[in-house]
Amino acid sequence: MAGVASSNRQRSRIAPYLMILPALAYLGVFYVVPFYSLLRTSLSTMGGSVYLPTLTFAWDFGNYGQALTEYREQILRSFGYALTATVFCLLLAFPLAYVIAFKAGRFKNLLLGLVILPFFVTFLIRTIAWKTILADDGWVVDALGAVGLLPSEGRLLSTSWGVIGGLTYNWVIFMILPLYVALEKIDPRLLEASRDLYATNRRMFGKVILPLAMPGVLAGSLLVFIPAVGDFINADYLGSTKTTMIGNVIQKQFLVVKDYPVAAAMSFVLMAFILAGVLLYTRALGTEDLV
Structure with a gap:
């Protein structure tokens, strides 16, 4: 009996590790390996031709210096846009969430369904739709111009506010x-x-x-801010060359210019800044109830 009891205790100790093994394997294959590959690329030098580039690992930290100096404006702009969009999302979402939680009654599920329904449409289609809505000859520009919120030659498309509006939505x-x-x-x-x-x-x-809702504020802010910083679709369709975000630069460096080391270095710079901001933010607000 003692041997059976000991065997059961041993299995109970091993069981949790066996349960998380698939998740660890998934993270190892789809996160750790790509992360290592990207890090190695960021410290490499480019060679070969445009059509057949080659990478040579050389501990080249100059890629990070180039990313920080040449694209500092795009990095700062991305964080500014993402922070503004996060604040707008909070201001819009809090009253709506409050009404659904406390005032909706039997219509609670209906309102939640209506909130979620537009997001069954793909991200790209929704962004292109906003390009049509914010067009210079669209009703939004005409309405804002009629009430004096836009000058006669004013526009929303290809502006910072157009990009921020797309990120917010x-x-x-x-x-x-x-x-x-x-x-x-x-x-x-x-x-x-x-x-x-x-x-x-x-x-x-x-x-x-507000104090009791802070876990939701913290979680929502992170879920909005982190993807918004790296977004490039909204800046591409709703912005212009003056509203380029770091995501657009990384995309073009990878797919058009094909300067993989600099693109990888910019990706790590972006991740480092996001991680630092998230750590400071969560330390200020606390994460005890964020579950």
Whole structure:
């Protein structure tokens, strides 16, 4: 009996590792290997011809210097656009998530379905649709011009605001859902208790709702900001050469210029900046309840 019990305990200790083995294998094949390959490429030098390029590993850190100096403007622009889009997503998503969580009643599932429904359409089609909506002869430009928000020769397409608008629309769903989950967890009795203690709506929001919704704010901000920084579709279709983001540069370096070491170095620079920003942000807001 002692031997059976010992065998069972041993299996119980091994079982968790066996369960995570497929996930570890997946990460190893599709993350660690490509990550190592990209790192090695970023430290290589280019050779051969345009049609048949060759890479030689040479610990060439000059690729990183070139990425930071020549494309600093695009890096800063990408972070600026992504941060602005994240703030807009938060401002748009919080009221909607609040209404769905507390006011929708039996229409809650319907509203959630309507929120998610447009995102069944592919990312590219939705972005091209925004190109049509924001066109110079479109109704949006005409309406804004009629109320004086745009000058007579003003436009939205091929501007920074057009790119930010596209980023906001395409990623806002990733802000709404985490916020809704966080708000739905709030016990309504806490809101009733705050009213019984004569708290105003503003004070109740600042002292009860917002602190309890912070896990959703943190998760939504990361889910919007991280992909928005590396996005290149919106800048390509809704922007111009003056609104180029770092994702556009990386794409062209890989597929058009075919300067693979510099493109790989820019990818690592972007990852490093994102990682540093995420660590600072999560440290400031905390991650204890982010599950």
